[in-house]
Amino acid sequence: MSTRLVLQDTAQVVIDGQRDLDADELRELAGLPDEAVPSLAAAAHEVRLARCGSEVEIEGILSAKTGGCPEDCSFCSQSSKFESPVRPTAILDLDQILEAARQTAEMGASEFCIVAAVRGPDERLIDRVLQATDLVRSETGLNVAASLGVLTRDQAMRLASGGVHRYNHNLETARSFFPEIVTTHTWEERYDTCILVKETGMELCCGALLGMGESTEQRIELLMQLRSVEPAEVPINFLNPRPGTPLGDRPLVEPLEAIRWIALFRLALPEVILRYAGGREVTLRELQAFGLTAGINALIVGNYLTTLGRQPQDDLKMLADLRMPIGALSKVI
Amino acid sequence: MFCVKCGSDSSACPGNCRSDLDPPRFCEECGKKLFVVVTPTSVNAFCKTHGIPAALSLKVISLDHASEGSLT
Numbered sequence: 001m002s003t004r005l006v007l008q009d010t011a012q013v014v015i016d017g018q019r020d021l022d023a024d025e026l027r028e029l030a031g032l033p034d035e036a037v038p039s040l041a042a043a044a045h046e047v048r049l050a051r052c053g054s055e056v057e058i059e060g061i062l063s064a065k066t067g068g069c070p071e072d073c074s075f076c077s078q079s080s081k082f083e084s085p086v087r088p089t090a091i092l093d094l095d096q097i098l099e100a101a102r103q104t105a106e107m108g109a110s111e112f113c114i115v116a117a118v119r120g121p122d123e124r125l126i127d128r129v130l131q132a133t134d135l136v137r138s139e140t141g142l143n144v145a146a147s148l149g150v151l152t153r154d155q156a157m158r159l160a161s162g163g164v165h166r167y168n169h170n171l172e173t174a175r176s177f178f179p180e181i182v183t184t185h186t187w188e189e190r191y192d193t194c195i196l197v198k199e200t201g202m203e204l205c206c207g208a209l210l211g212m213g214e215s216t217e218q219r220i221e222l223l224m225q226l227r228s229v230e231p232a233e234v235p236i237n238f239l240n241p242r243p244g245t246p247l248g249d250r251p252l253v254e255p256l257e258a259i260r261w262i263a264l265f266r267l268a269l270p271e272v273i274l275r276y277a278g279g280r281e282v283t284l285r286e287l288q289a290f291g292l293t294a295g296i297n298a299l300i301v302g303n304y305l306t307t308l309g310r311q312p313q314d315d316l317k318m319l320a321d322l323r324m325p326i327g328a329l330s331k332v333i
Numbered sequence: 334m335f336c337v338k339c340g341s342d343s344s345a346c347p348g349n350c351r352s353d354l355d356p357p358r359f360c361e362e363c364g365k366k367l368f369v370v371v372t373p374t375s376v377n378a379f380c381k382t383h384g385i386p387a388a389l390s391l392k393v394i395s396l397d398h399a400s401e402g403s404l405t
Contacts, residue, residue: 104373307354308376312373
């Protein structure tokens with residue numbers, strides 16, 4: 001049977017919801033030759049359309065507290081453990097957060113995520129985020145998400161009851177590779193916060209960062225682990241090597257390889273909101289539209305936490321050219 | 334004068350030390366790290382000694398309506 005027919009059969013299994021693809025099947029797809037990647041992408045796109053529809057969700061993100069993080073995530077320029085150019089800043093005030101939310105709303109987004117570079121939030125940060133959530137929701141109508149690190153149950157409950165509808169906490173990489181990337185906290189701590197987020201009624205946004213030196217097998221391991229936490233959203237980040245960090249000299253993921261993994265993420269996680277996140281501009285370059293026909297159905301538009309994105313109007317034009325309508329994909333609004 | 338991207342002496346910096354998608358990180362006057370806040374459509378940067386860097390008026394800003402601001 002030809003590769004294309006095998007892919008059609010594989011896609012149909014996922015479209016029909018008969019069962020999830022297992023690790024062996026994903027491993028086989030990961031090993032397809034480069035020339036089969038467009039067919040793989042097409043299969044993933046069919047799955048996305050069948051299981052999620054054609055709408056694309058747009059989000060803006062804001063680093064409300066930048067740098068000075070006590071954790072040692074090797075990819076991150078906001079860690080206090082490395083000599084990076086990022087200078088720590090105080091928590092932004094409510095006016096600054098609201099202005100960023102207004103910028104986000106002007107881009108046509110439905111989602112605004114407040115992010116802080118911390119191990120976990122202190123009382124002051126929780127209070128600020130809760131106040132900002134209330135303000136942003138009432139002033140802009142945006143859904144508010146947060147990413148504040150490891151949570152206690154009480155903190156998670158307060159965020160949930162305070163209107164934070166989605167919480168981001170990435171697994172980042174496979175459990176087996178995590179100790180090579182982070183030593184100040186464990187993969188299990190991240191997993192536990194993911195479970196807590198769901199238990200307290202928030203949607204879980206739990207993503208990945210590809211290109212840190214993990215193997216193909218570890219990417220498949222990560223897909224299985226992401227599946228186990230049942231996220232509503234999975235942001236895919238590609239390493240954008242940051243000066244001064246331990247991964248600062250790593251090569252970028254190659255564009256076609258990035259498309260391959262976007263497709264595999266969609267085939268492995270057919271119903272998630274699969275979001276383009278950090279690193280897409282430098283990684284995919286001219287192939288950014290290709291990702292939207294390989295399984296992606298959400299974007300972070302505008303700037304990132306410490307780096308800039310491309311012009312929002314370029315992304316909006318891309319979506320219009322693809323005839324993909326913008327909409328909110330949340331399950332709870 | 335200093336490169337706002339890498340902080341080295343601007344006469345020694347080839348000008349392509351960082352990508353266009355990297356915001357300014359160093360004061361062009363003193364070479365010290367800037368306080369920088371990146372928002373969805375703007376960049377706000379501030380040097381404790383020299384205020385807002387002139388480089389912010391250049392193309393490093395993502396949108397036309399990027400606002401000036403400072404951090405204290």
